[in-house]
Amino acid sequence: MEQSSYEFELERIKALIKEIGARRVGLQLPEGLKTVALALSAEIAKETRVDVILSGNSCYGACDIDEKLEGMVDLLFHFGHTENPFRKGVYKIQEKVVFIELRSTVNIKPVVESAIAEIKGDCVGLVATVQHVHALEEAKIMLARAGKQAVIGKSNNLKYEGQVLGCDFFTAKVPCDEIVFIGSGSFHPVGIALYAGKRVIAADPFTMQISVFEPDELRKKRYIVIGRALDAKSFGILISMKSGQFKLNEAIALQKRAVAKGLEAFLISLEEINEERLLGFKVDAFVNTACPRLAEDFIHFKKPVLSINEFEVVLGERTWEDIFVLQ
Numbered sequence: 001m002e003q004s005s006y007e008f009e010l011e012r013i014k015a016l017i018k019e020i021g022a023r024r025v026g027l028q029l030p031e032g033l034k035t036v037a038l039a040l041s042a043e044i045a046k047e048t049r050v051d052v053i054l055s056g057n058s059c060y061g062a063c064d065i066d067e068k069l070e071g072m073v074d075l076l077f078h079f080g081h082t083e084n085p086f087r088k089g090v091y092k093i094q095e096k097v098v099f100i101e102l103r104s105t106v107n108i109k110p111v112v113e114s115a116i117a118e119i120k121g122d123c124v125g126l127v128a129t130v131q132h133v134h135a136l137e138e139a140k141i142m143l144a145r146a147g148k149q150a151v152i153g154k155s156n157n158l159k160y161e162g163q164v165l166g167c168d169f170f171t172a173k174v175p176c177d178e179i180v181f182i183g184s185g186s187f188h189p190v191g192i193a194l195y196a197g198k199r200v201i202a203a204d205p206f207t208m209q210i211s212v213f214e215p216d217e218l219r220k221k222r223y224i225v226i227g228r229a230l231d232a233k234s235f236g237i238l239i240s241m242k243s244g245q246f247k248l249n250e251a252i253a254l255q256k257r258a259v260a261k262g263l264e265a266f267l268i269s270l271e272e273i274n275e276e277r278l279l280g281f282k283v284d285a286f287v288n289t290a291c292p293r294l295a296e297d298f299i300h301f302k303k304p305v306l307s308i309n310e311f312e313v314v315l316g317e318r319t320w321e322d323i324f325v326l327q
């Protein structure tokens, strides 16, 4: 395999295959890394002589294990995520799923230097995706040298201090003026800004890009969607069939509470929730019980798609101030 910016832990993978005498293994990679799947597969097959099956399905998080493939192989290597917190509750990940965290090998110093210039306050919360959590202490020292106090929050459910998921920002719940996020893309920093209610400075060590996310602007967009749903009389309550996102009891309870308020509510189960799949259902609005960040993807959809908290505002059970809470 070519040199990469991530630790694929090939030696560990090969050793595990040999150790248990696996004959068939599966590889599940996030979308952006499917481009290296063939090289990875060839390398593993060449040295271990196992059959390697690549998952072509989604790989959004540890909530999204390819269970059909898991049933066909001796070991399933799931890349890019840590195994928690979905072990709790309904989903029981079997021992045959091995999580490869894909730690970054990129130096974070240059991008942290750039981020420091954007910090307005004296104290920041410091968070990262699992790919960069090992660099947080180094970033903290750099910030201290620049006269900024940095706090790395303890986690409730996640494996590492300072680690965030797209649906778990508990480590951002620290006394601070703003948050510095180390990682790629806007999915995590948008969620942190929304739920922590603080300005987020996102530093991407791969692209060297610094982006700033303001909570008020982001929250306003969600308030507009909720406002559109206030007159809705019928709701489709969406249940994801991904076992790490499966919330059947919560969906049924929401349906009962909606009916008690004189609304119509229908339960709809889906493997993949996207606009095309929702078009045929003639309800006024939808409520998403799957990935809590999914409703944001439907911002331009012709019907409002609400999160559970947002729907509780429509039901009159929650205040607008309580929609975004860090638990």
Ligand code: SF4
Binding pocket: 060, 061, 062, 063, 064, 165, 166, 167, 168, 245, 290, 291, 292, 293
């Ligand atoms: S944000 Fe959504 S996709 Fe990502 S881990 Fe959480 S539930 Fe899964």
